[in-house]
Amino acid sequence: MRTYFFETYGCEMNIAESAAVEQLFIARGWKASESAQTADVAIINTCSIRETAENRILGRLGWFSGLKAVRECKVGAKTKLLEEAVEYVRDGAKPLTLIVMGCMAERLLQSFQKDYPFIDYVVGTYAKHHFSEIISAIEEGRKPYKIDDSEQYRFAALSAEPGAFSTFVPIMHGCNNFCTYCIVPYVRGRELSRPVNEILNEIDLLGKMKVREITLIGQNVNSYHSDDGVNFAQLLQKIADHLRETDSPIKWVRFMSSHPKDFSDDVIDVIAKESVICRHIHLPVQHGSSEVLKKMNRRYTREHYLELVQKIKDRIPEVSLTTDLMMGFPGETEEDVELTLDLMRQVKYESAMMYYYNPREGTPAAKWEQIPVEVRKERLQRVIDLQLEHTHEQMSKRVGSTVMVLVEGVSRDDKTELLGQTEQHEKIAFKADRSCIGSFVNVKITELSGNTFRGELQ
Ligand code: SF4
Numbered sequence: 001m002r003t004y005f006f007e008t009y010g011c012e013m014n015i016a017e018s019a020a021v022e023q024l025f026i027a028r029g030w031k032a033s034e035s036a037q038t039a040d041v042a043i044i045n046t047c048s049i050r051e052t053a054e055n056r057i058l059g060r061l062g063w064f065s066g067l068k069a070v071r072e073c074k075v076g077a078k079t080k081l082l083e084e085a086v087e088y089v090r091d092g093a094k095p096l097t098l099i100v101m102g103c104m105a106e107r108l109l110q111s112f113q114k115d116y117p118f119i120d121y122v123v124g125t126y127a128k129h130h131f132s133e134i135i136s137a138i139e140e141g142r143k144p145y146k147i148d149d150s151e152q153y154r155f156a157a158l159s160a161e162p163g164a165f166s167t168f169v170p171i172m173h174g175c176n177n178f179c180t181y182c183i184v185p186y187v188r189g190r191e192l193s194r195p196v197n198e199i200l201n202e203i204d205l206l207g208k209m210k211v212r213e214i215t216l217i218g219q220n221v222n223s224y225h226s227d228d229g230v231n232f233a234q235l236l237q238k239i240a241d242h243l244r245e246t247d248s249p250i251k252w253v254r255f256m257s258s259h260p261k262d263f264s265d266d267v268i269d270v271i272a273k274e275s276v277i278c279r280h281i282h283l284p285v286q287h288g289s290s291e292v293l294k295k296m297n298r299r300y301t302r303e304h305y306l307e308l309v310q311k312i313k314d315r316i317p318e319v320s321l322t323t324d325l326m327m328g329f330p331g332e333t334e335e336d337v338e339l340t341l342d343l344m345r346q347v348k349y350e351s352a353m354m355y356y357y358n359p360r361e362g363t364p365a366a367k368w369e370q371i372p373v374e375v376r377k378e379r380l381q382r383v384i385d386l387q388l389e390h391t392h393e394q395m396s397k398r399v400g401s402t403v404m405v406l407v408e409g410v411s412r413d414d415k416t417e418l419l420g421q422t423e424q425h426e427k428i429a430f431k432a433d434r435s436c437i438g439s440f441v442n443v444k445i446t447e448l449s450g451n452t453f454r455g456e457l458q
Pocket residue numbers: 175176177178179182183184185219220259
């Protein structure tokens with residue numbers, strides 16, 4: 001039995017793309033390996049979003065090169081972890097095939113091909129549809145299959161992780177926005193929308209598996225525009241209609257990431273009207289100062305963003321909003337920081353992804369004068385402290401209410417409890433029979449403990 005091992009870094013798109021490639025291995029009778037040491041094939045799905053992520057992955061590649069050398073009996077094991085690989089080789093297993101895919105594979109394709117000879121296949125983001133051929137070549141022990149990476153991006157047929165109740169459905173790929181700090185448009189290319197019928201077919205397949213919740217993903221989902229003229233609001237409507245007409249077991253639809261400049265009134269109307277679309281919107285603001293937003297090339301102002309938030313809250317009062325915030329961008333002043341804190345106080349996000357700016361080689365902002373790292377970190381800390389207060393405040397308001405919960409599994413902290421998530425994407429622990437796992441149940445929220453609710457099954 002041949003085995004594969006995935007190590008995935010980065011965003012939801014990478015998770016979905018790893019899952020899609022994993023489905024190809026499974027369809028051909030391969031099994032997941034517990035560890036890289038004993039796998040026939042190891043696939044590292046890489047992320048280029050931050051330099052720290054890339055450095056970490058380069059470190060891991062060094063480890064994989066050692067593992068490969070041990071597996072090919074070129075060197076002895078130097079670490080305990082590699083000893084397992086030696087045992088595996090003694091048992092007569094084949095050498096390791098190492099595949100690197102994802103954004104780093106796209107960005108550093110030539111460097112990987114030239115300077116990292118131990119990597120068997122470098123599969124850029126535009127070339128992952130060649131995986132079937134690559135797997136055949138490995139199975140047949142053929143010489144490395146030559147990848148033509150000059151073709152257009154293709155969406156995978158199915159991106160579900162095996163056995164998952166919640167999964168991602170890619171609907172678009174790439175980005176046309178060129179925010180001045182972001183590497184994504186350079187490694188993922190221009191926007192490409194997936195045809196509606198492909199999306200609906202994948203949703204049907206997922207419904208027949210164990211999936212109960214889907215998240216539509218793309219670098220900028222709400223700029224979705226299919227070749228036959230369907231925009232994002234219309235796509236949401238078509239999905240809601242299709243789920244209703246087919247009596248699908250999928251009861252929750254989410255989407256991310258959305259860009260505030262493309263968030264139309266029509267999208268707000270569909271969410272307000274269709275209960276299958278979760279009352280949880282991730283709306284990355286990045287910063288609260290119009291000056292900084294302009295330097296970031298975000299193409300909206302603080303005022304536009306606040307108006308949009310007000311419109312959403314008016315139409316969907318039970319909505320929970322989450323965001324991304326980046327502090328310490330070049331040129332940011334103390335006044336800009338105060339504007340960000342003020343915007344947070346006005347919106348009251350339920351949670352936020354918060355980070356300080358890190359220059360990304362190859363983007364315009366990396367060439368600008370930088371704010372000292374200590375100042376960036378201190379400003380980030382102020383934002384984190386305020387968000388912690390808001391998270392507690394927003395979540396506390398929901399204690400006492402009864403909510404629908406998708407039961408995901410047994411709690412890691414207490415095996416007598418189940419863990420699920422709410423429509424607003426919060427975690428909740430409660431006691432119930434394990435037969436509930438994978439279904440929707442009603443739970444009364446009785447307490448907030450850290451960032452997790454505790455509750456009672458109703
Ligand atoms: S919208 Fe901006 S931050 Fe998002 S992927 Fe595109 S360039 Fe990057």
